Amino acid sequence: MKYIIGIGGVTNGGKTTLTNRLVKNLPNCCVVHQDDFYKPQDQIEVGEDGFKQWDVITSIDTEAMVNTVKAWAENPTKFARSHGVHVSPGSGLVGSEDVHVLIVEGFLLYNYKPFIDLCTRKYYLAIPYDECKRRRSTRSYTVPDPPGLFDGHVWPMYLKHRQQMEHNDVDVVWLDGLKTRDDLYNQVYEEIQNELLNGQNQLLNGS
Ligand SMILES: Nc1ncnc2c1ncn2[C@@H]1O[C@H](COP(=O)(O)OP(=O)(O)O)[C@@H](O)[C@H]1O
Numbered sequence: 039m040k041y042i043i044g045i046g047g048v049t050n051g052g053k054t055t056l057t058n059r060l061v062k063n064l065p066n067c068c069v070v071h072q073d074d075f076y077k078p079q080d081q082i083e084v085g086e087d088g089f090k091q092w093d094v095i096t097s098i099d100t101e102a103m104v105n106t107v108k109a110w111a112e113n114p115t116k117f118a119r120s121h122g123v124h125v126s127p128g129s130g131l132v133g134s135e136d137v138h139v140l141i142v143e144g145f146l147l148y149n150y151k152p153f154i155d156l157c158t159r160k161y162y163l164a165i166p167y168d169e170c171k172r173r174r175s176t177r178s179y180t181v182p183d184p185p186g187l188f189d190g191h192v193w194p195m196y197l198k199h200r201q202q203m204e205h206n207d208v209d210v211v212w213l214d215g216l217k218t219r220d221d222l223y224n225q226v227y228e229e230i231q232n233e234l235l236n237g238q239n240q241l242l243n244g245s
């Protein structure tokens with residue numbers, strides 16, 4: 039059985055922190071990071087505002103990302119092994135080779151329908167403006183933020199994409215990124231485990 043879990047939401051909402059912990063603890067779990075699909079820097083457009091437009095969907099090779107997710111779905115065992123993920127042998131119960139989980143983590147996951155359609159469950163981490171700006175100011179990206187980028191580009195694009203997602207009625211599970219790391223992890227881990235158990239029970243009951 040295969041489960042694709044999206045961990046989306048605002049920049050610095052805690053997506054990577056939550057993802058890293060889930061990946062360590064879920065059975066046969068692989069991960070895809072949306073940031074790894076950024077187009078080369080010279081292909082990132084400069085907007086009328088003078089900023090490089092990092093926070094728009096066209097800056098990401100979404101097709102390549104979806105193809106990677108599909109490659110996992112075609113053969114999760116092969117994908118896991120080629121990405122150094124240990125695959126546990128088993129009998130069909132949770133924790134066995136028959137259960138495979140892929141976590142896809144990124145800030146613009148739910149504005150691209152081909153990806154939305156692949157997801158079993160879609161989480162969305164949100165934090166308020168002040169906290170987001172504070173966390174972002176301590177972060178160093180491969181390309182450092184120029185002065186004014188957060189207020190001039192990052193936050194307005196976040197609001198725009200979030201509105202678009204809500205307008206399209208994407209059925210996300212909202213997560214309050216102000217909760218502690220432990221609380222977030224425990225909530226999401228438990229929900230995913232329940233989903234895996236339900237899937238196993240349905241299989242055992244033949245439904
Ligand atoms: N639940 C949390 N509470 C407080 N700080 C957090 C929490 N989760 C992550 N952080 C911190 O916020 C920053 C961004 O976290 P990260 O997981 O990299 O976010 P994202 O992947 O969403 O950009 C890091 O400094 C991280 O330690």
Ligand SMILES: O=C(O)c1ccc[n+]([C@@H]2O[C@H](COP(=O)([O-])O)[C@@H](O)[C@H]2O)c1
Nearest residue numbers: 048049050073076092093145179180181
């Ligand atoms: O990863 C990169 O190469 C990169 C280069 C420039 C900027 N970024 C920023 O990465 C942010 C998304 O990643 P994250 O982990 O903060 O959700 C987004 O807000 C971009 O402005 C990321």
